[in-house]
Amino acid sequence: MPSRINQSRSWCVSARVIIACLVAASAAAQTARQVRGAAAVEPLQNEPPAKIVIDPPLAEPLSHGRVVIQYRTENLHIVPVFGPAALAVSPRVGHIHVTVDDAPWVWADASGEPVILNGLLPGPHKILLQLESANHQPLDQGTVKFTVPEALIAASAAARTAREERGVAAVQPLQNEPPAKIIIDPPLAEPLSRGVVFIQYRTESLHIVPVFGPAALAVSPRIGHIHVTVDDATWHWADASGNPVIINGLAPGRRKILIQLVNANHQPLDPGAVQFTVPAAKPQPEAH
Numbered sequence: 608m609p610s611r612i613n614q615s616r617s618w619c620v621s622a623r624v625i626i627a628c629l630v631a632a633s634a635a636a637q638t639a640r641q642v643r644g645a646a647a648v649e650p651l652q653n654e655p656p657a658k659i660v661i662d663p664p665l666a667e668p669l670s671h672g673r674v675v676i677q678y679r680t681e682n683l684h685i686v687p688v689f690g691p692a693a694l695a696v697s698p699r700v701g702h703i704h705v706t707v708d709d710a711p712w713v714w715a716d717a718s719g720e721p722v723i724l725n726g727l728l729p730g731p732h733k734i735l736l737q738l739e740s741a742n743h744q745p746l747d748q749g750t751v752k753f754t755v756p757e758a759l760i761a762a763s764a765a766a767r768t769a770r771e772e773r774g775v776a777a778v779q780p781l782q783n784e785p786p787a788k789i790i791i792d793p794p795l796a797e798p799l800s801r802g803v804v805f806i807q808y809r810t811e812s813l814h815i816v817p818v819f820g821p822a823a824l825a826v827s828p829r830i831g832h833i834h835v836t837v838d839d840a841t842w843h844w845a846d847a848s849g850n851p852v853i854i855n856g857l858a859p860g861r862r863k864i865l866i867q868l869v870n871a872n873h874q875p876l877d878p879g880a881v882q883f884t885v886p887a888a889k890p891q892p893e894a895h
């Protein structure tokens with residue numbers, strides 16, 4: 608059946624043209640490997656070095672005093688997996704450490720979501736994002752500097768309508784939901800003895816989800832996230848990962864961490880606080 612053969616030949620030719628066009632079009636774009644890193648089957652030693660690429664804070668939220676920093680990683684997957692055994696995992700996994708204004712302490716974030724901070728005082732600020740291996744070894748880092756505007760914060764706070772402040776009214780099914788609650792455990796004893804604050808929590812009648820804004824108030828089941836404040840600071844960071852709160856490097860002494868359950872539009876639903884003592888560093892045994 609020669610006509611069939613001709614048909615399939617001409618199909619092949621046009622398919623080749625299409626493929627050629629597709630290749631040409633995507634040549635400008637990055638390959639999947641360039642963006643996603645090594646495939647999971649490749650040995651770790653073949654992976655190029657891990658990198659972090661950080662954007663400046665989003666301009667519009669910053670004008671309201673809200674700091675939203677997007678970042679992406681190369682050759683490392685952000686995963687909430689920790690410890691020396693995870694160093695052998697391929698593709699490479701890790702997380703970030705966030706430092707605000709040269710503080711001696713950091714918090715760990717393994718969500719891969721943007722870093723969000725609220726309540727920083729007007730003026731210049733500096734956020735350091737360190738890319739860490741699963742065992743907390745630094746791999747790469749970057750700093751963003753920005754200024755929280757003064758006049759705009761006051762202006763926007765005064766100009767807020769009730770609707771902006773409260774968001775849209777919740778729909779009927781949501782009203783039938785029992786109040787959202789947060790249950791916070793004391794910091795785990797073993798990490799705390801090493802100065803690492805590891806706080807687990809769970810929520811009731813609210814799902815922790817990285818979805819924000821007034822429209823999300825109408826979502827049922829109720830969604831929200833947490834705001835974490837250290838030692839009565841003016842500012843807090845937002846966490847919508849549902850992972851434990853991990854802070855390292857706090858100075859020894861009595862500490863207070865506020866973990867506030869908030870709705871998707873950042874209004875408080877249930878405040879939670881843990882108080883604990885960071886022990887003084889144990890003297891290191893002398894090396895012989």
Ligand SMILES: [Cu+2]
Binds near residue numbers: 833869873
């Ligand atoms: Cu929030």
